[in-house]
Amino acid sequence: MSTPKIRIRGLSKAFGSKVVLDGIDLDVETGTSMVIIGGSGSGKSVLLRCILGLIQPDAGTIEIDGENILTASRSRQEAIRRQIGMLFQNAALFDSMSVADNIAFGLRAKHSDRDGPVPSRAKARELAGGILQQVGLDPSVGQLSPSELSGGMQKRVGLARAIAGQPNILFFDEPTTGLDPIMGAVIDGLIVDCVQKLGSTAIAITHDMASAQRIGNKAAMLYHGKLVWQGLAADLMHSGNAMVDQFTHGRREGPITMELRK
Amino acid sequence: MNAVLDPIAALGRAVLGLVRQSGALAMFALEALSHLVRPPFYWRIFLSTLIETGFFSLPVVALTALFSGAVIALQSYVGFGQYHVQSAIAGIVVLAVTRELGPVLAGLMVAGRVGAAMSAQIGTMRVTDQIDALTTLSTNPMKYLVTPRLLAGTIALPCLVIVADVLGVLGGFTVSVAKLGFSPSTYITATLDSLKTIDVVVGLVKAAVFGFLIALLGCYHGYNSRGGAEGVGSATTAAVVGASILLLLFDYLLTDLFFSQ
Numbered sequence: 001m002s003t004p005k006i007r008i009r010g011l012s013k014a015f016g017s018k019v020v021l022d023g024i025d026l027d028v029e030t031g032t033s034m035v036i037i038g039g040s041g042s043g044k045s046v047l048l049r050c051i052l053g054l055i056q057p058d059a060g061t062i063e064i065d066g067e068n069i070l071t072a073s074r075s076r077q078e079a080i081r082r083q084i085g086m087l088f089q090n091a092a093l094f095d096s097m098s099v100a101d102n103i104a105f106g107l108r109a110k111h112s113d114r115d116g117p118v119p120s121r122a123k124a125r126e127l128a129g130g131i132l133q134q135v136g137l138d139p140s141v142g143q144l145s146p147s148e149l150s151g152g153m154q155k156r157v158g159l160a161r162a163i164a165g166q167p168n169i170l171f172f173d174e175p176t177t178g179l180d181p182i183m184g185a186v187i188d189g190l191i192v193d194c195v196q197k198l199g200s201t202a203i204a205i206t207h208d209m210a211s212a213q214r215i216g217n218k219a220a221m222l223y224h225g226k227l228v229w230q231g232l233a234a235d236l237m238h239s240g241n242a243m244v245d246q247f248t249h250g251r252r253e254g255p256i257t258m259e260l261r262k
Numbered sequence: 263m264n265a266v267l268d269p270i271a272a273l274g275r276a277v278l279g280l281v282r283q284s285g286a287l288a289m290f291a292l293e294a295l296s297h298l299v300r301p302p303f304y305w306r307i308f309l310s311t312l313i314e315t316g317f318f319s320l321p322v323v324a325l326t327a328l329f330s331g332a333v334i335a336l337q338s339y340v341g342f343g344q345y346h347v348q349s350a351i352a353g354i355v356v357l358a359v360t361r362e363l364g365p366v367l368a369g370l371m372v373a374g375r376v377g378a379a380m381s382a383q384i385g386t387m388r389v390t391d392q393i394d395a396l397t398t399l400s401t402n403p404m405k406y407l408v409t410p411r412l413l414a415g416t417i418a419l420p421c422l423v424i425v426a427d428v429l430g431v432l433g434g435f436t437v438s439v440a441k442l443g444f445s446p447s448t449y450i451t452a453t454l455d456s457l458k459t460i461d462v463v464v465g466l467v468k469a470a471v472f473g474f475l476i477a478l479l480g481c482y483h484g485y486n487s488r489g490g491a492e493g494v495g496s497a498t499t500a501a502v503v504g505a506s507i508l509l510l511l512f513d514y515l516l517t518d519l520f521f522s523q
Contacts, residue, residue, distance in 0.1 A: 054394050078400055086398040092391035096383070109399040161399075 003066045005030040005169065005201040006051070011060035013046055013225075020046045021057065022225035028218070033195055033202040035216030035233055037209075037247065039256065042222040044205040048171050051203075053081055064169070082110055085167035085200075087191075089174040091158030093146035100142030103128035103160050110165020128164070134197075135160045135190050152183040156190065163194050170195060172204035176211045188214040209248050212236060221247065223256060290482050294412050297405040308410035315376045315473075316418035320425060322375060323368045327426035330363050331355055331433030339442050348442075352449045353456030355434030360461045361521075364426040365419075366513055369472035372419060373505040377480035380411055381501035384484030385494035393485070408481045415477030416470050423469035427462065464520045471516065472509050479505040 004027040011024040020043045028034045038044050049055040051062055053069070061068045069080050085106075093102050104124035111118045119127065129139030135156040146154060155175065162170060175191060176184035188211050195202045204215050212219060216233035221244050229241040236248050246254030297303075338351045384407055387393050396403045431453060438444040480501045487497035 049394075052394075052398055054397060081398070082400045084398065086395070088391045088395060090390060092395040094392055094395070095386075095390075105401075106399055109401050 002030070004028055004063075005032070005065065006203070007061075007063040007066075008047075008051075009061045009063075011047070011050060011057050011062065013043075013050060013055065013057045020225050021050070024060070024222075024225075024227055026220060026227060026230075028201055028203060030201055031199060032218050033192075033204065033216045033233075035212040035219045036203065036205045036222060037207070037212055037219065037236070037244075038205075038222035039207075039247065043225045044222055045173060047222070048086075048173060048203065048205060052084065052086060052171065053077060082165070083167050084169045084171065085110070085162035085165060086171045087155070087158045087162045087173065087175055089177055091146075091154040093154060093157055093161070095146050097145075098142060099132070099144050099146060099149070099157050100125045100128040102146065102157060103131050103142070103164050106161035106164035107131070110167065128160075131160045131164050132157070134163070134194070136186070151178050152180075152187065155179065155183075155187050159187070159190055159194065163198060166198055168198065168200050170198070170200045170202045172202065172206075172215070174206055174208075175204060175215070176206065176208045181210075184208065184211055185214065191215055209236060286486075287478070287482055290408075290485070291412075291478055294404055294408040294478075294481070297402070297409040298413065300405070302405075304406050304410050307406065308414050311380075311411050311414035311477075312418050314379070315372060315414055315477075316421050319368075319372050319375055319418075319422055322371050323422045323426050324429050326367045326371055327359065327364060327430040328433040330367055331359055331430035331435075332437040333433075334358050334363070335434035335437040335442065339438075349452065351438060351442075351444075352434070352452035355438075356431050356453045356457050357461060359430030359434070360427050360457065360465045361517075362465075362513070364423045364430055365465050365468040365472060366509070368419060368422045368426045368469065369476065369509045370506055372415075372422065372473070373476045373479075373502055373509060376415070377476040377505045378498050378502050380477060380480030381484040381487075381498045382494055384408075384481055385487035385497045388485060388487050389490050389494060403485075408485065411477045411481055412474060415473040417473070419473030419476070420466040420469040423465055427465065460520070464516070467520075468513060468516050471512055475508045475512065476505045479508065 006026070006028040008024055008026040011021050012019070013021040024047065036044050036047065046055060050057045057070070062070055064080050067080065069077050072080065093099070094105065097105065104121060104127070107124045107127060108118055108121070125142070128142055132139050132141055137153065137156055137160070141149070141153070141157075146157065149157065172191060175187055179187060191202075191204070192215060202215070204212070206212050206215070213233055213236060219231060219233040219236050220227055221229040221241070223243055229239060229244045231239055236244065239245060239248070242255050246256050334355050335351055338354045339348055342348050342350060387407070393403045393407070396406055435446070435449055435453070438449050439446050483497040483501040483504065487493045
């Protein structure tokens, strides 16, 4: 049996007395698109941020290609994470730069030594035009600033920046949040195309069931920091798991209870 | 019992908070400085901050210095008239401007203008995930955002203070000659006789320290801001207030260090 691209064991994280991740075990095989669903505050974003190194977990291991990134040297961690691209929920484009510069930044920052010399800023800007076309935008959009773009265009540019360095792992944090259903479907289509073209392994977290089924071939559900279900994304709407069924069908009654803060 | 202990407990918490904050600020500064000697260095960010701080702050610093020099000359003339020592005005103006008013007023103007802008910009980047995005793009945010700004602030403020010194003396000269009837050559001679190299050098050293502190507080509060627009607003206020207080504190300490006999 081959080593999973991403293997997580016993991952735990608490903020004060609030346990956000509680002993997560998860394998993501190479080439798989894993969708993680779950309610707000279930720990989905924290899980991604732990893998990305933005949050230090309290316990557990995170292996990428069999190497535990939590115990690796700093330079090794940077090298491993250089192969990860991330699309943030709000795209997180650098508003002090033009669209082309955002993509050129991603291209230059993710460039590794084995790919040859780092492209010049001018060359990277030139290449940015081609990457914009890959996400369905005209290269002339590169001259605009992020604030001049619609939400859907910002997501596309965020995706362009994420794929600029041709990462072999891609993370998507709520990729369709805030978009109308048609634009959401367009973004999902672009994500699937990019993942297939790059041959990447992907993890997406989402509340959007339609999006989850379009993007993913595997799925998992988090509830109160625990992984309560794993299976095929195609089975999401008829998983046989009471929690997943309640969540995917949006029922008020069921095992999932909404916490009200006092 | 509580009436006695509660204020002491509150004082203890405040002191502990201050110590914790000072330690965090010192660690932040050390980490940022450590990136000065570890490549890459982001020259474009450094140069743009240098221009933003040094060049675009010139009008406000120049006006402040010009009028401050003029006001000192006027005030001194009125006050010194009682003792018939108006001839000391040129010396008072040049010493006050080079030793104190140049660096302090320029520092306060830059704290309000540039420190606030740094805090707001970095704070907005924090709450919109742009700083996390930098990390995911294999770019150390401290190295990219903080280190170039600290260096630019440290270099830009002394340059501004040189301009402030010249214009402050010019303000005093203009009022003294045009309004108070001093002879231009007498005034210039008195100015040059009063001025020592150490006065200018200490003023520039102060300016470098103030520039560093303004950039440090702006970056620190922006980098650690939380909670959306309100958090960024609070961080900006804290950056300006904190920089102004530290600037005055260090002004005293440096004056004591260089001039107390």
